[in-house]
Amino acid sequence: MKENNSIGEILRKQREEKGLLLRQVAALLDVDTAILSKIERGERKAKKEQIVQLAKILNLDQEDLIVQFLSERILYEIQDEELGEKALKVAEQKIKKNNTKQIKD
Amino acid sequence: MKENNSIGEILRKQREEKGLLLRQVAALLDVDTAILSKIERGERKAKKEQIVQLAKILNLDQEDLIVQFLSERILYEIQDEELGEKALKVAEQKIKKNNTKQIKD
DNA sequence: GCTTTAATTGACAAATATTGTCAAGTTAAT
DNA sequence: ATTAACTTGACAATATTTGTCAATTAAAGC
Numbered sequence: 569m570k571e572n573n574s575i576g577e578i579l580r581k582q583r584e585e586k587g588l589l590l591r592q593v594a595a596l597l598d599v600d601t602a603i604l605s606k607i608e609r610g611e612r613k614a615k616k617e618q619i620v621q622l623a624k625i626l627n628l629d630q631e632d633l634i635v636q637f638l639s640e641r642i643l644y645e646i647q648d649e650e651l652g653e654k655a656l657k658v659a660e661q662k663i664k665k666n667n668t669k670q671i672k673d
Numbered sequence: 674m675k676e677n678n679s680i681g682e683i684l685r686k687q688r689e690e691k692g693l694l695l696r697q698v699a700a701l702l703d704v705d706t707a708i709l710s711k712i713e714r715g716e717r718k719a720k721k722e723q724i725v726q727l728a729k730i731l732n733l734d735q736e737d738l739i740v741q742f743l744s745e746r747i748l749y750e751i752q753d754e755e756l757g758e759k760a761l762k763v764a765e766q767k768i769k770k771n772n773t774k775q776i777k778d
Numbered sequence: 779g780c781t782t783t784a785a786t787t788g789a790c791a792a793a794t795a796t797t798g799t800c801a802a803g804t805t806a807a808t
Numbered sequence: 809a810t811t812a813a814c815t816t817g818a819c820a821a822t823a824t825t826t827g828t829c830a831a832t833t834a835a836a837g838c
Contacts, residue, residue: 573767590814600799605815615797631756638760641750643767646743651736653768655743660761662678662748695785705828710786717826 575619575636580608582626596625613644680724680741685713687731701730718749 572578583593590608594601597618606612614622619637623630646652677683688698699709702723711717719727724742728735751757 589812591812599797601814602800602816603798605813609815611816612797634754635756635759635763638751638754638756639763639767642747642760642764645746645750649739649743651740651743653765654740655747656761656765656768658740658744659747660758660765662744663758663761694783696783704826706785707787707829708827710784714786716787720826 574610575614575633575640576608576610578628578633578636579622579626582628583608586626588626593622593625597621613641679715680719680738680745681713681715683733683738683741684727684731687733688713691731693731698727698730702726718746 572581583590590601590604594604597604599618603612607614607618614637616634616637619633620630622628623633642656646655649655677686688695695706695709695713699706702709704723708717712719712723719742721739721742724738725735727733728738747761751760754760
């Protein structure tokens with residue numbers, strides 16, 4: 569059961585599957601290979617713009633990749649916060665409340 | 674039905690209830706009144722450290738305030754992202770998966 | 779309607795965090 | 809041992825956040 573948990577793993581797997589080198593993809597992204605290497609290994613966060621580009625370069629579903637990306641940003645935000653999970657739930661409820669409000673407006 | 678939606682509203686309401694001036698609370702927080710004014714009106718985000726201090730100064734429940742604070746940070750992170758809600762749910766699932774993993778370890 | 783005090787606003791500065799480059803170091807295949 | 813791909817870490821550039829200050833507005837008491 570080998571799941572692609574992180575966005576980095578997804579990117580690396582797909583890049584290798586397409587037989588592309590870090591150098592090549594990095595060039596298209598317009599960054600040093602060092603950056604892409606770090607992104608793939610989860611040592612650095614990508615910018616949203618880069619995720620969009622990577623989806624195109626690697627033929628990955630853009631929505632999926634962005635959801636993945638955003639969820640990692642969210643988790644980063646609450647990393648080692650005891651109350652992180654509670655906060656997540658509260659955030660969801662606030663969104664829902666807003667959604668229903670929208671309908672009324 | 675007047676709810677305290679934002680952390681700013683909570684802070685302002687409680688400060689006024691205690692009869693404290695911006696100036697006074699700001700001094701304890703060690704920032705200019707301008708900052709606190711902006712925090713209360715939601716124009717600026719507070720730092721976590723400040724939230725902790727404010728809970729103490731204003732006798733507010735620290736956990737509640739931090740949850741509120743974190744949830745606002747999360748929402749800020751996904752503001753005007755179409756896929757924000759999806760990302761939130763994915764983030765929650767990842768946390769849960771990790772929790773159950775912890776039990777196994 | 780003055781005066782005084784509190785709060786707000788906006789331009790700017792300082793501090794911090796993010797993103798990037800580069801060069802040297804691994805790793806692995808030949 | 810050479811070569812090509814990748815990794816690592818120090819540091820530079822950029823962007824974002826957080827803060828100060830001075831001027832303005834708002835409200836309360838006289």
